[in-house]
Amino acid sequence: MKFGFWYCKDPDKFKRTRQNREQIIRIIEEVLVALYAELHRHLGGSVVPRILWRYLERSESDLIERFSNYPEFEDFYTRPRNTLDEYLELHTIVEGVQTAEALPYFIYRLMRGAYIFENLAYLELRYTPYLRTNPNLDQSRRIEQMTEIAQIVGRSSRLKEYPIVSSQILCMHSKLPYEVNRAIVDLAAQMPENICAIDLAGGDAYYGERMEEFIELFEYARSLNIKATCHLYETEGHYPELLPFLNRIGHGIQIPLRYPHLLKEVAQRKQCLEVCPTTYLKTGTLQEIRQLKQVFDQCFDAGVDIAICTDNAGLNDVRLPFEYETLLTQDVIGFEELQACQDAAFRHAFAWQYAQRPASLLDRLLKSEAS
Numbered sequence: 001m002k003f004g005f006w007y008c009k010d011p012d013k014f015k016r017t018r019q020n021r022e023q024i025i026r027i028i029e030e031v032l033v034a035l036y037a038e039l040h041r042h043l044g045g046s047v048v049p050r051i052l053w054r055y056l057e058r059s060e061s062d063l064i065e066r067f068s069n070y071p072e073f074e075d076f077y078t079r080p081r082n083t084l085d086e087y088l089e090l091h092t093i094v095e096g097v098q099t100a101e102a103l104p105y106f107i108y109r110l111m112r113g114a115y116i117f118e119n120l121a122y123l124e125l126r127y128t129p130y131l132r133t134n135p136n137l138d139q140s141r142r143i144e145q146m147t148e149i150a151q152i153v154g155r156s157s158r159l160k161e162y163p164i165v166s167s168q169i170l171c172m173h174s175k176l177p178y179e180v181n182r183a184i185v186d187l188a189a190q191m192p193e194n195i196c197a198i199d200l201a202g203g204d205a206y207y208g209e210r211m212e213e214f215i216e217l218f219e220y221a222r223s224l225n226i227k228a229t230c231h232l233y234e235t236e237g238h239y240p241e242l243l244p245f246l247n248r249i250g251h252g253i254q255i256p257l258r259y260p261h262l263l264k265e266v267a268q269r270k271q272c273l274e275v276c277p278t279t280y281l282k283t284g285t286l287q288e289i290r291q292l293k294q295v296f297d298q299c300f301d302a303g304v305d306i307a308i309c310t311d312n313a314g315l316n317d318v319r320l321p322f323e324y325e326t327l328l329t330q331d332v333i334g335f336e337e338l339q340a341c342q343d344a345a346f347r348h349a350f351a352w353q354y355a356q357r358p359a360s361l362l363d364r365l366l367k368s369e370a371s
């Protein structure tokens, strides 16, 4: 706990008077109200440009020669793209360097930043494990190596000094063969202590021609009791046939924008939209953040929950509290709606064990102790 140092510093003082205790509860409530849950964050896209640049320098990577200095690299890495495809192309740079050996380096810094700068209490980290395996191995050996990758990610994300509750979402990929995607589902089933769900990524415009295959994979995951989300209705991605298999919808903003008739069934299935505001500007999907007002308004009206997320905090050059602030300052939502979205994030989190967010939990606990 962040307040642990303060609490332990003088435990006698803590016990001294009831008045003191109540004051402490008030302070803790204020601190804890700022603990957030992040449900949609990519391991690759979360590497902030400075960390990636330092890694490339230290490892004397050839990649660095393409840029004359850091500002040039940062500009290349974070500037908006015209399409989702161009945006996703950037992931391949990071995936290439996130090898089994380098993953602890990147994850340590990712967790540290999430704790210190974002106040995250809970984080679901998603990635395609196959794309972190050794590309010089053949497909079956790379599939075997995926287990090691998931173990490394699990170990590296549990840090005593930055105690965020975290779990992994494994992404199937629209450009990977069926066997690999099926092995990703199998891996999720084998490691429930590390992996809380599966996803499908790689650009939602590519799902169409392989739809039967993806439906079968989501059915298979469901038969193994694995939770599911899917990058869907982000830019195009109008595949209503996939919706029944999902617990949450990755993005889903085109549902309220272009297919609002689907909102009713989304609400009935209690599916939550993972909305990542800055991404839509970086991919050219939206021109301004205010266009999200329609998304939020229609979802609130229809009773569809929204969790606000960052998607690719590094590529987007944004952290979760800034996404919140932008939505507020652009009048997309008000403070009450923001709180509803923050509560929804904990309610729909796949590996959060409690019914409430941390602030409410501790509030109750401390009040009962004080009385």
Ligand SMILES: [Zn+2]
Residues within 6 Å of the ligand: 040, 042, 231, 250, 311
């Ligand atoms: Zn995403």
